[in-house]
Amino acid sequence: MTKAELLKENVHRRYNPLKGEWVLVSPHRTKRPWQGKHENSQLTKRPAYDPECYLCPGNQRAGGQINPKYADTYVFNNDFAALLPDNELAQIGKDSLLQAEVAEGTCRVLCYSPDHSQTMAEMSVPAIRKVIEVWIQQLIELNTKYPWVQIFENKGEMMGCSNPHPHGQIWATSYLPNEIVLENDCQAKYFNENHSILLKDYLEKEINEKDRLLFENEHWITIVPFWAVWPYETMLLPKKHIARMDQLNNGEKDTLAEILKIHLQMYDRLFDVSFPYTMGWHGAPADSKEYNHWQLHAHFYPPLLRSATIKKFMVGFEMLAEAQRDITPEQAAQLLRELL
Ligand code: H2U
Numbered sequence: 001m002t003k004a005e006l007l008k009e010n011v012h013r014r015y016n017p018l019k020g021e022w023v024l025v026s027p028h029r030t031k032r033p034w035q036g037k038h039e040n041s042q043l044t045k046r047p048a049y050d051p052e053c054y055l056c057p058g059n060q061r062a063g064g065q066i067n068p069k070y071a072d073t074y075v076f077n078n079d080f081a082a083l084l085p086d087n088e089l090a091q092i093g094k095d096s097l098l099q100a101e102v103a104e105g106t107c108r109v110l111c112y113s114p115d116h117s118q119t120m121a122e123m124s125v126p127a128i129r130k131v132i133e134v135w136i137q138q139l140i141e142l143n144t145k146y147p148w149v150q151i152f153e154n155k156g157e158m159m160g161c162s163n164p165h166p167h168g169q170i171w172a173t174s175y176l177p178n179e180i181v182l183e184n185d186c187q188a189k190y191f192n193e194n195h196s197i198l199l200k201d202y203l204e205k206e207i208n209e210k211d212r213l214l215f216e217n218e219h220w221i222t223i224v225p226f227w228a229v230w231p232y233e234t235m236l237l238p239k240k241h242i243a244r245m246d247q248l249n250n251g252e253k254d255t256l257a258e259i260l261k262i263h264l265q266m267y268d269r270l271f272d273v274s275f276p277y278t279m280g281w282h283g284a285p286a287d288s289k290e291y292n293h294w295q296l297h298a299h300f301y302p303p304l305l306r307s308a309t310i311k312k313f314m315v316g317f318e319m320l321a322e323a324q325r326d327i328t329p330e331q332a333a334q335l336l337r338e339l340l
């Protein structure tokens with residue numbers, strides 16, 4: 001039997017070299033009966049303007065400020081920011097078991113469009129291109145002060161998103177957050193040992209094996225990673241070495257807007273629902289060290305498992321021991337490819 005055939009039929013673990021973690025894969029379990037929660041899917045079409053929405057142009061936000069009548073995108077400081085720029089704390093006493101450290105940062109909200117009814121999947125390619133430009137502007141501006149800028153979007157009530165108006169968030173931090181430390185360390189170690197870039201070498205293997213590829217254009221490629229934890233988890237990567245989003249040229253920004261739209265439309269078709277997810281960008285942090293080992297990429301983490309309403313819960317064994325999935329990444333990729 002080939003490796004692919006063995007992995008398709010048998011329980012196994014897969015290694016995520018980007019984080020140094022394992023995931024348990026149990027393909028035989030997809031046959032088990034399901035008596036879990038059925039939720040109501042939300043397929044109601046929204047109006048282009050909602051007077052109650054705190055992100056629509058001209059409306060008042062919860063903090064009292066009035067949004068301008070913006071024409072395309074709009075960025076504002078989060079009125080309920082989790083991180084604040086000027087932390088009064090200078091130092092916190094050191095104790096090896098009760099450690100705490102000062103955290104500073106800035107949280108911003110980015111409205112993708114003035115149109116309340118749209119999602120990024122529904123926006124035009126030029127409108128998505130504009131969002132990419134704002135991501136890069138924000139990254140450059142915030143990187144002058146903070147080593148890490150997390151660009152992300154929580155979409156859908158299921159992901160805890162408070163408002164359907166198309167928007168994402170940008171959190172800048174005075175430190176490297178946990179996931180970034182993991183990815184940084186793994187990529188640096190690989191670079192030192194192999195003198196090549198982990199995600200570039202990985203992508204080459206994916207291109208050879210083909211089983212987990214979704215779509216590609218001139219500069220970008222989408223895949224279900226070999227080590228995906230969420231049932232329909234995907235990654236979006238540039239084909240050439242790009243460490244951070246501010247290194248993209250105009251052609252790469254154009255094709256990124258195109259592939260983002262194609263990717264999100266694919267997701268919407270999977271369960272005939274405006275697909276919920278958390279998506280976000282990882283690229284080289286901006287502090288003084290060398291970051292040649294970094295390869296820019298986006299992660300998409302959708303919660304849905306088998307319908308518009310049935311989501312995967314990371315509970316039980318996953319909370320206490322390690323992540324586990326039933327449907328294999330290859331099966332997920334095959335299903336998703338058919339929707340392109
Ligand atoms: P979600 O994308 O996860 O729903 O978050 C929206 C953010 O918008 C949330 O962090 C902020 C919330 O603090 N917000 C404002 O800054 N002003 C408001 O008037 C309401 C929501």
Ligand code: ZN
Nearest residue numbers: 053056116165
């Ligand atoms: Zn709105």
